[in-house]
Amino acid sequence: MEVIFIFISILNSIFVFYFALYFFYTLKIYLLAEESSKGPDKVPSKDISVVVPAHNVESVIEKSIQSVLDQENVRIPKIVIVDDNSNASTKNNIRKVKTWDKRIGIIKLSDGKPSKAKALLIGIKRTSTEFVALLDADTILDKKAISRTFNYLLDKKKSYATCLIDPVKQKGIIYQLICYDRLFRQRILQVVRNYFSCSNLPGCFGIFNKRTFIKTLENGFLEDLISTYRISTKGDEVLLLKQVLAYEHERTNLKTLIFQRIRWTIGNIHTSPFFYRTLLKVGFVKKVIFFSYPLLWYIIHYWLVFLLVMSVVYPSLISKYLIMAIGYSGLVLLSSVVIKEKIYGNPISFLLHIVVFPFCVVIALFMALYTLAEKRSFFFTKESLFARS
Known part of the structure; x- marks a missing residue:
């Protein structure tokens, strides 16, 4: 003993x-206030496409896509929604949001093997812009999220950038219990890691150079962890704009939390x-x-x-x-x-x-x-x- x-x-x-x-x-x-980073409110010099991988998110995808359409000070020629083997309700909502704007396109995957990394690769390859924004279908953007994060990336002349991502505010003790984990990961772990140029590539929102991002995704299962390791070993980094500009829906009960953590643990x-x-x-x-x-x-x-x-x-x-x-x-x-x-x-x-x-x-x-x-x-x-x- x-x-x-x-x-x-x-x-x-x-x-x-x-x-x-x-x-x-x-x-x-x-x-x-060291390394204070406030993205300028100006129109980025380049266009950017948005790719949204969606899998069984019928309750929130409409708000997510609407937040993309509401973006200010940025040119978005194309929005690609990748229907990654979703259920019927999600498919119906995806068809509905497609009618909102002619820039929205849909890619349907129905091979019975949902995989976010695969969905991202397929969606990104359907875009024509040099830079791409990734947005999870359960994440909602501030109106200036893309323009500020994109400007920050362009000004720093890097290939990867993200912002702080908070949980969507909801009532309920269990939901709040779960949300403390995100606040800790984002506002403490991610911010300090960024200070040392070691930020994680987030899975729910980020802006990337399409060509370099595709290389980090190929032959990988998890779009965030493996990409982060590959970026770091090449001497590159993920920029973090220290502003809360995106909000992700967290799990609402302990059962879904545990299943999420099972997948993450296997991934780790x-x-x-x-x-x-x-x-x-x-x-x-x-x-x-x-x-x-x-x-x-x-x-x-x-x-x-x-x-x-x-x-x-x-x-x-x-x-x-x-x-x-x-x-x-x-x-x-x-x-x-x-x-x-x-x-x-x-x-x-x-x-x-x-x-x-x-x-x-x-x-x-x-x-x-x-x-x-x-x-x-x-x-x-x-x-x-x-x-x-």
Whole structure:
């Protein structure tokens, strides 16, 4: 047991280091307004197409497409909706929105194998502009989202850019419990990683150079993780405009949250070889920052559950658990206040996120491992494991 207690102390120390690192740089970036980035409200010098992969999003796709049509200060010659093996309700809504504007085109995929990366590749190749905006069908844009993010990309002369993405505001304790995770990932993890040129390529909204983005997508399953690793190993980066200009609908109950996390966990396991190869190719500082992402997004939840359960048997570990819970709580709470906009102030949903959310992530881990065991492969090449349904 002594060895286990030493291991616990070491891992706790690593977490405390990262808590302090992210807390310091979050305050440095926001409070001192360092690297302030405000996109100019001007019409970008180039046209841009929009690609919207859609799979069973009948309840929100109309709002999503309307937010594209409402964009200001930007020329959008074509909007491509890729119907990725959607259900009947979604198909009906897609046909409906097509009548709204002559720029809207539809690509229908009906091979029974929904895959976002595949849908994106097909949709992007149907556009003719040099730059393309990706928008998930459950994401709603601010009226200046595309123009500001696009201008930021053009001004910096880079190939990839995104903005801060908040959850759509809705009532409900469970929904808010889930939303704290996005606030933490976007306003803390993504912003600090951007400070070190290590931003993640988001799956729900981004603007890209079409030619280079296609190369990052080819032969890959997950459009965000593998693309991020490929971009980083080539010495490039994803720019982050630090303005909240997009809003994504989060899962509305714990069941759908767990199923989402199962897919993400499988994806993380599959892409782990890419992750470790990336660590070998980047410099020391980027190694430290890249390693923080799985540590603070996944492993922290496993660790909180482990310490809480172990403290039942070994009460002396409760202090270790409280240190981790307080450190994580501090960063999550910070993510809700760094941008001067009241998001969620419900203490019940906040406490539930700290206590209940980690158990959901752990359940998803075991179910993901079971799924992989059933498929008899941990590092696989089967697209069926990435089905969106």
